Amino acid sequence: MTLFLDYSALGIAAGGLYALIALGIIVIFKASHTFNFAMGEMMTLSAYIFYTFAVTYSFGIAYGLIAAAVGSIVVALVIERTVLRPMVGQPFIAIVMATFGVGSVLRGLISLVWGPEDRQVPSLLARDPVMLGDIFIPGKSARAFAIAVIIVISLLAYLRYSRAGIALRAAAADQITAYSMGIDVRRVIQFSWIIAALTGCISGVLIANVNSLTPHMGLIVLNILSVLILGGLNSIGGVLIAGLIIGWLEAMTGLFLGSEFREITPYILVLLVLMVRPTGLFGTKEVERI
Amino acid sequence: MVADPAFITGTSNYIKVGIMLAVLLALPAIAPAFWIYFLAILGINVISVYGLNIMMGYTGLLSLGHAAFMGVGAYSAALGQIHLGLPFWLAIPFAGVMTALIGVAFGLPSLRIRGLYLVIATLAAQFILMFVFVHWESVTNGDVGLNIEPANLFGYVIGTDTQMYYVILAVMLLTTFFTINLVRSRVGRAFVAVRERDLTAAVLGVHIVYYKLLAFALGSFFAGIAGALLVYFNKFVTPEQFGVQVSIFFLAAVIVGGQGSILGSVLGAVFMTVVPELLRLALLAFGDTFGLDTSLILVPLRETIFGFLIVAFLIFEPRGLAHIWERAQRKFSTRRRSG
Numbered sequence: 001m002t003l004f005l006d007y008s009a010l011g012i013a014a015g016g017l018y019a020l021i022a023l024g025i026i027v028i029f030k031a032s033h034t035f036n037f038a039m040g041e042m043m044t045l046s047a048y049i050f051y052t053f054a055v056t057y058s059f060g061i062a063y064g065l066i067a068a069a070v071g072s073i074v075v076a077l078v079i080e081r082t083v084l085r086p087m088v089g090q091p092f093i094a095i096v097m098a099t100f101g102v103g104s105v106l107r108g109l110i111s112l113v114w115g116p117e118d119r120q121v122p123s124l125l126a127r128d129p130v131m132l133g134d135i136f137i138p139g140k141s142a143r144a145f146a147i148a149v150i151i152v153i154s155l156l157a158y159l160r161y162s163r164a165g166i167a168l169r170a171a172a173a174d175q176i177t178a179y180s181m182g183i184d185v186r187r188v189i190q191f192s193w194i195i196a197a198l199t200g201c202i203s204g205v206l207i208a209n210v211n212s213l214t215p216h217m218g219l220i221v222l223n224i225l226s227v228l229i230l231g232g233l234n235s236i237g238g239v240l241i242a243g244l245i246i247g248w249l250e251a252m253t254g255l256f257l258g259s260e261f262r263e264i265t266p267y268i269l270v271l272l273v274l275m276v277r278p279t280g281l282f283g284t285k286e287v288e289r290i
Numbered sequence: 291m292v293a294d295p296a297f298i299t300g301t302s303n304y305i306k307v308g309i310m311l312a313v314l315l316a317l318p319a320i321a322p323a324f325w326i327y328f329l330a331i332l333g334i335n336v337i338s339v340y341g342l343n344i345m346m347g348y349t350g351l352l353s354l355g356h357a358a359f360m361g362v363g364a365y366s367a368a369l370g371q372i373h374l375g376l377p378f379w380l381a382i383p384f385a386g387v388m389t390a391l392i393g394v395a396f397g398l399p400s401l402r403i404r405g406l407y408l409v410i411a412t413l414a415a416q417f418i419l420m421f422v423f424v425h426w427e428s429v430t431n432g433d434v435g436l437n438i439e440p441a442n443l444f445g446y447v448i449g450t451d452t453q454m455y456y457v458i459l460a461v462m463l464l465t466t467f468f469t470i471n472l473v474r475s476r477v478g479r480a481f482v483a484v485r486e487r488d489l490t491a492a493v494l495g496v497h498i499v500y501y502k503l504l505a506f507a508l509g510s511f512f513a514g515i516a517g518a519l520l521v522y523f524n525k526f527v528t529p530e531q532f533g534v535q536v537s538i539f540f541l542a543a544v545i546v547g548g549q550g551s552i553l554g555s556v557l558g559a560v561f562m563t564v565v566p567e568l569l570r571l572a573l574l575a576f577g578d579t580f581g582l583d584t585s586l587i588l589v590p591l592r593e594t595i596f597g598f599l600i601v602a603f604l605i606f607e608p609r610g611l612a613h614i615w616e617r618a619q620r621k622f623s624t625r626r627r628s629g
Contacts, residue, residue: 104600278407
């Protein structure tokens with residue numbers, strides 16, 4: 001039983017990070033109907049920028065974080081401007097392929113610049129374990145979870161109540177109407193990429209802290225797909241709950257079926273959700289049946 | 291939709307095709323052994339790219355799991371020979387049919403829904419199938435893979451690369467002939483109609499789900515055949531031949547070559563097979579001079595270049611090399627006429 005609870009806590013802790021990454025993808029999806037397959041690589045790149053400034057040039061953690069945030073925003077805006085803007089109006093599938101290509105480029109460049117070996121980033125999170133009653137949670141995971149959930153919730157509130165958030169939702173509902181009502185849709189899309197860059201930056205640094213920093217860290221985003229589908233592709237609020245559920249389920253398969261099954265759990269779940277409820281738990285319409 | 295350059299009709303084209311065939315047939319007699327090896331792999335890639343192009347280029351169904359489907363074909367052929375004792379001529383179609391079935395099983399839940407869902411389902415297929423190849427050790431022998439006997443065609447053992455080259459050439463010509471006729475038929479037109487605007491196609495009486503399933507099944511079938519030929523060519527199969535980066539390779543081949551074009555499939559496969567090879571040779575030649583560790587940078591360099599090609603072609607030349615080729619030819623022929 002304690003083992004069950006320990007694993008549950010660990011899984012849910014990972015789920016908080018999933019929600020944070022998923023949020024970055026959803027915001028872009030809502031603003032511009034672009035599915036950003038390069039999210040994982042953007043995340044990895046931020047973590048490497050952090051590493052380079054904090055460790056290689058030893059500016060310390062604070063400047064490292066600032067550099068990572070600025071760097072990832074610049075990269076996101078460059079991707080948006082050079083790849084996605086020229087592709088506006090192209091079929092959805094073409095844009096998906098383009099972001100997939102961008103991901104491939106970034107992954108390759110990261111390996112070329114920083115090499116394939118694992119790196120240890122300076123520790124941001126305290127190591128001492130957190131005890132919830134009898135449940136043991138490794139310190140880094142617990143703290144990463146807390147940070148992720150706080151950021152997700154405050155971002156959700158921001159997107160719900162701020163002008164920018166309302167503009168984003170207007171653009172999501174109908175770009176052309178939003179445009180004719182005086183909302184600068186282009187700015188909204190850039191804004192969504194900045195949000196994605198920041199969530200990617202934070203989650204990248206956190207994941208590099210919990211695990212270690214490798215060029216292939218970004219592949220975790222492929223697990224996020226199941227979070228997105230389960231939460232509903234157009235539901236910003238759904239990601240948090242879906243993230244926690246997926247994280248927990250992954251931990252459970254690890255516990256009951258053996259750890260190698262963890263890597264495919266998200267994919268089996270995706271297929272199941274697609275079969276049973278393609279809108280996800282909280283998504284609405286959008287799914288066009290044919 | 292521009293029709294394919296009809297490079298197989300017309301008298302002058304018959305001559306061109308004849309010359310090309312003659313060269314391909316005579317090549318093993320004159321070319322070095324490495325070329326034959328290379329061309330055989332190229333032929334397999336062409337068959338696989340036809341499959342992906344039927345799905346992506348003609349019907350608009352993006353698949354990120356094409357390599358894994360090839361893997362299904364390869365393992366089906368290998369297991370068919372080991373456990374069922376299937377002869378070569380039966381193992382190839384068997385692998386194709388198995389792959390089509392598994393492809394449809396993965397595609398079925400999402401082919402009824404639009405948009406991103408099929409992409410995700412095929413990506414799920416990529417990872418789940420890969421997992422099966424690696425972890426179902428009692429059947430697939432895990433990372434070590436399976437070894438098979440050389441192909442045996444009605445008593446003749448087809449063991450050497452050159453012999454397999456001829457077999458692959460024959461299958462490639464058959465699939466080319468099939469694909470050319472397919473895309474010109476009612477079915478091919480239905481595929482294009484589904485791609486361009488599925489609702490309109492439905493209004494015009496095209497049964498969308500049926501044609502999507504058919505395209506998916508055909509694409510997987512081609513992948514399966516290509517995988518089966520690959521296992522008979524190498525005489526072994528391991529999971530690492532079918533990773534996600536191989537799926538990206540095929541995706542890039544279709545985009546670079548030209549979506550919805552047969553000539554494009556061939557050009558894309560040639561380009562994507564030749565470029566990494568040149569890259570490797572260049573690195574081998576110059577790597578030491580610049581103190582680069584060739585083995586370390588080759589894979590990421592490839593990833594970067596494949597990704598860059600995908601993005602660049604999507605933005606600047608969405609119809610791919612086939613379109614460039616067409617334009618070049620048109621220019622050439624008008625100049626000749628006016629001159």
